[in-house]
Amino acid sequence: MPIDFTPLRKILKLEQEKGYSNGTVFGGLDKFLAKWAAQSEQYITNPVLLRRFKKLNSLDYSLLDKKQRRKQVENILAFVDDIEQQPIQKSKARPAPAKKAPVRKPKAAAITGDISLDSPITAIKGISSSLAARFGKLDVHTIRDLLYFFPNRHLDYSQLKTVSELTQGNEESIVANVWQVRETRMGARRSTEAIVGDETGNVRVVWFNNPYIVKQLSTNKKIVISGRLGIFKGLPVFESPEWESLEDRELTHTGRLVPVYPLTRGLYQRQVRNIMKGVIDSWSASLGEFLPSGIRQKCKLTGLSQAVSQAHFPDDEESKNKARVRLAFDELFLLQLGVLDRKYSFQQDQSASPLSADAPLLEKWFDSLPFTLTGAQNRVIKDILADIRKTTPMSRLLQGEVGSGKTAVAVTALLAAVASGYQGAFMAPTEILAGQHFASICRLLENAGQAEVKEEYLHSYSGLLPRPITIAMLIGDIKGKKKKELQQRIVDGEVDIIIGTHALIQKDVSFNRLGLVVVDEQHRFGVTQRSALRQKGLSPHVLVMTATPIPRTLALTLYGDLDLSVIDELPPGRQTIKTKWLKPTQRNSGYAFLRKQVAEGRQAFIICPLIEESEAIQARAAIAEFEHLSQQIFPDLKLELLHGRMSSKDKDGVMKSFRQRNCDILVSTPVVEVGIDIPNASVMLIESADRFGLSQLHQFRGRVGRGEEQSYCLLLAEHPSGLARQRLDIIEKTDDGFMLAEEDLKLRGPGEFFGTRQSGVPDLKMARISDIGLLERVRREAIELFEEDPGLKKTGHKPLLKELRRIWKTEGDELS
Ligand code: ADP
Ligand code: MG
Numbered sequence: 001m002p003i004d005f006t007p008l009r010k011i012l013k014l015e016q017e018k019g020y021s022n023g024t025v026f027g028g029l030d031k032f033l034a035k036w037a038a039q040s041e042q043y044i045t046n047p048v049l050l051r052r053f054k055k056l057n058s059l060d061y062s063l064l065d066k067k068q069r070r071k072q073v074e075n076i077l078a079f080v081d082d083i084e085q086q087p088i089q090k091s092k093a094r095p096a097p098a099k100k101a102p103v104r105k106p107k108a109a110a111i112t113g114d115i116s117l118d119s120p121i122t123a124i125k126g127i128s129s130s131l132a133a134r135f136g137k138l139d140v141h142t143i144r145d146l147l148y149f150f151p152n153r154h155l156d157y158s159q160l161k162t163v164s165e166l167t168q169g170n171e172e173s174i175v176a177n178v179w180q181v182r183e184t185r186m187g188a189r190r191s192t193e194a195i196v197g198d199e200t201g202n203v204r205v206v207w208f209n210n211p212y213i214v215k216q217l218s219t220n221k222k223i224v225i226s227g228r229l230g231i232f233k234g235l236p237v238f239e240s241p242e243w244e245s246l247e248d249r250e251l252t253h254t255g256r257l258v259p260v261y262p263l264t265r266g267l268y269q270r271q272v273r274n275i276m277k278g279v280i281d282s283w284s285a286s287l288g289e290f291l292p293s294g295i296r297q298k299c300k301l302t303g304l305s306q307a308v309s310q311a312h313f314p315d316d317e318e319s320k321n322k323a324r325v326r327l328a329f330d331e332l333f334l335l336q337l338g339v340l341d342r343k344y345s346f347q348q349d350q351s352a353s354p355l356s357a358d359a360p361l362l363e364k365w366f367d368s369l370p371f372t373l374t375g376a377q378n379r380v381i382k383d384i385l386a387d388i389r390k391t392t393p394m395s396r397l398l399q400g401e402v403g404s405g406k407t408a409v410a411v412t413a414l415l416a417a418v419a420s421g422y423q424g425a426f427m428a429p430t431e432i433l434a435g436q437h438f439a440s441i442c443r444l445l446e447n448a449g450q451a452e453v454k455e456e457y458l459h460s461y462s463g464l465l466p467r468p469i470t471i472a473m474l475i476g477d478i479k480g481k482k483k484k485e486l487q488q489r490i491v492d493g494e495v496d497i498i499i500g501t502h503a504l505i506q507k508d509v510s511f512n513r514l515g516l517v518v519v520d521e522q523h524r525f526g527v528t529q530r531s532a533l534r535q536k537g538l539s540p541h542v543l544v545m546t547a548t549p550i551p552r553t554l555a556l557t558l559y560g561d562l563d564l565s566v567i568d569e570l571p572p573g574r575q576t577i578k579t580k581w582l583k584p585t586q587r588n589s590g591y592a593f594l595r596k597q598v599a600e601g602r603q604a605f606i607i608c609p610l611i612e613e614s615e616a617i618q619a620r621a622a623i624a625e626f627e628h629l630s631q632q633i634f635p636d637l638k639l640e641l642l643h644g645r646m647s648s649k650d651k652d653g654v655m656k657s658f659r660q661r662n663c664d665i666l667v668s669t670p671v672v673e674v675g676i677d678i679p680n681a682s683v684m685l686i687e688s689a690d691r692f693g694l695s696q697l698h699q700f701r702g703r704v705g706r707g708e709e710q711s712y713c714l715l716l717a718e719h720p721s722g723l724a725r726q727r728l729d730i731i732e733k734t735d736d737g738f739m740l741a742e743e744d745l746k747l748r749g750p751g752e753f754f755g756t757r758q759s760g761v762p763d764l765k766m767a768r769i770s771d772i773g774l775l776e777r778v779r780r781e782a783i784e785l786f787e788e789d790p791g792l793k794k795t796g797h798k799p800l801l802k803e804l805r806r807i808w809k810t811e812g813d814e815l816s
Pocket of ligand 1: 371372373374377400401402403404405406407408547571572677
């Protein structure tokens with residue numbers, strides 16, 4: 001394949017530099033381009049590229065204005081990039097990967113043939129399996145993982161000074177000659193001391209507790225030193241600075257922007273930095289570019305290899321920022337494409353059963369409700385009923401604050417499914433909540449008619465439809481024969497509405513005619529779980545409900561596959577929950593307040609501290625807290641304990657007792673926070689409130705204030721940091737869920753915010769959600785690309801498709 005693009009590229013770059021004056025080649029660019037086109041045409045076999053090629057050549061450069069010329073040059077360069085990515089020319093046009101992986105030692109070179117980016121890191125010289133295990137703790141397993149193992153931050157050692165310019169107390173960097181070096185004793189510690197200097201003066205350096213450096217330094221060696229300049233006996237001295245010898249190779253630890261990596265036990269900064277420098281030098285060039293060049297140019301993005309290498313060892317602040325933008329773009333772009341693809345295939349390849357409820361049914365149902373629907377509820381119900389009437393499966397995200405009345409909306413949709421002869425499933429994040437939904441939906445249906453059957457996990461009600469509506473709850477507690485029986489009734493179509501947790505979409509549950517799925521509390525349900533349904537061959541309408549107010553841009557990015565409805569109005573008469581952040585010294589007055597409320601006939605929640613490790617540890621902590629509270633603080637009151645390790649039966653028992661007012665204070669782990677509805681509860685006390693996100697605190701707070709009585713939320717924090725204080729101030733003053741969510745996002749990444757790790761959504765390491773401009777740009781580009789080439793089937797998009805599959809961990813030819 002004899003097309004060599006180098007001259008063409010050179011000419012075009014020159015033309016760009018000269019401001020599109022058409023003076024780059026003698027006789028004008030038209031002639032040059034025509035010649036090039038004539039030579040190349042025969043080699044372009046791909047019909048799409050050929051079409052593009054012809055279009056490009058149909059323009060006369062000399063006749064274009066400056067703006068058009070710029071566009072034309074960009075287009076040709078983009079075309080050249082694309083044509084180079086064609087498999088047939090790959091070996092010629094691009095250097096072979098083996099060449100791109102320079103390995104210093106011949107011994108390692110012998111095995112490069114077998115090493116790829118996806119090889120385990122033990123393939124790298126100097127990484128033993130025990131070292132690899134430590135990296136494993138940081139979720140770094142392959143060479144590619146290492147490339148994407150970004151530093152937390154950089155130390156700015158980039159300003160090299162002379163000895164005479166050094167300022168005491170600052171972090172400084174110098175290049176200096178070693179004049180003297182010796183081992184010294186500082187008390188009992190063996191240390192290294194050196195005198196170094198340049199033409200402007202000398203300075204002392206001490207490495208405390210480290211006699212080994214003596215052997216590495218010798219007189220007249222040139223080294224770079226970066227670190228704090230202290231003072232000792234009136235003279236300046238570098239105290240245990242980073243250093244490296246100047247001859248070695250490019251600077252790694254000194255004299256530049258120096259990366260600071262996250263560590264774990266047994267990993268050391270200097271060691272990790274050395275490893276990373278080697279890996280970046282040898283491997284970053286092997287990362288294949290996957291962004292289409294058109295997008296890269298339009299958005300002025302750094303190339304991938306360059307970006308990865310600059311993210312670790314940047315030349316300067318500017319390249320570091322450019323690298324971050326490129327890598328953040330990738331993350332959001334791939335996220336967005338994956339999400340769009342899901343929407344596309346969800347809606348294109350599948351057809352759902354149209355569901356509808358006739359006017360008399362709706363009227364009867366709305367009349368039976370013990371309240372009048374709010375305007376927002378009505379509007380959202382209209383959206384949903386319009387969606388499910390279609391054969392395109394609905395995928396809608398319903399956002400509404402805690403207490404905004406999402407349940408009634410969901411039940412309306414479920415009724416439409418049942419009225420149309422289909423089943424509806426309602427999935428809750430925990431079994432407690434499933435139980436609560438079961439109870440409250442049963443109550444609503446009973447309002448509208450009459451109970452026919454009332455078995456423990458299965459009720460049926462007449463009144464709304466010509467036949468009774470059967471509703472069942474399927475949870476982990478139901479075992480053996482009983483479970484089989486219930487499952488059989490679901491398969492046989494005897495059950496209309498099935499309520500459970502995500503266990504409902506696990507393998508052993510089959511439906512008869514599943515028409516609609518309602519998913520409560522989206523952030524606990526992942527994208528993967530939604531597609532699990534489809535993999536069972538089911539394409540129901542899906543309604544996802546969340547009480548987490550998600551800022552719109554973010555919602556569109558993370559859940560771009562969903563249409564968005566918002567209940568932005570609370571039912572009338574809802575009270576504001578009075579929130580107070582108590583200083584540690586006010587703990588007792590907090591307890592006294594609880595006691596007073598209980599004396600007035602109210603009930604209270606106490607939420608135990610959030611402990612990261614495990615549910616088991618949380619449970620243990622909650623048990624200890626419960627014992628302390630019931631023995632030391634409230635020995636005269638009735639306390640109950642709720643945690644995630646209890647059996648559902650025990651949990652139910654506790655909830656029942658609390659609901660029936662047999663218990664005054666419910667002590668609970670954060671695991672069981674969501675959705676619990678106890679109107680008589682009027683106080684919530686939250687321990688270690690500084691450990692929770694604002695949105696989460698807001699959710700907790702929504703557990704009270706569901707009845708008539710003025711309700712309160714008390715926050716305790718033992719040693720809040722400055723930042724935590726600010727946040728506690730905010731939650732005390734605002735009850736606007738959206739604002740709280742925005743605040744959360746500013747402080748925590750979106751990944752943390754949504755727990756993307758668990759939800760099957762790719763990790764976001766570089767993207768910041770506060771970067772709205774980038775988010776919007778990414779979304780525009782993704783939509784445009786997707787409209788041009790849904791499924792990314794075009795040849796030029798192959799690398800992108802491959803990357804997308806890798807990131808989303810999907811297999812096969814199709815994206816999802
Ligand atoms: P969400 O699930 O959105 O947090 P729920 O559906 O549980 O809220 O409703 C909270 C409470 O408000 C329930 O007790 C419910 O009966 C009541 N409710 C729902 N809609 C209305 C309304 N339009 N007017 C008055 N109360 C309502
Ligand atoms: Mg709810």
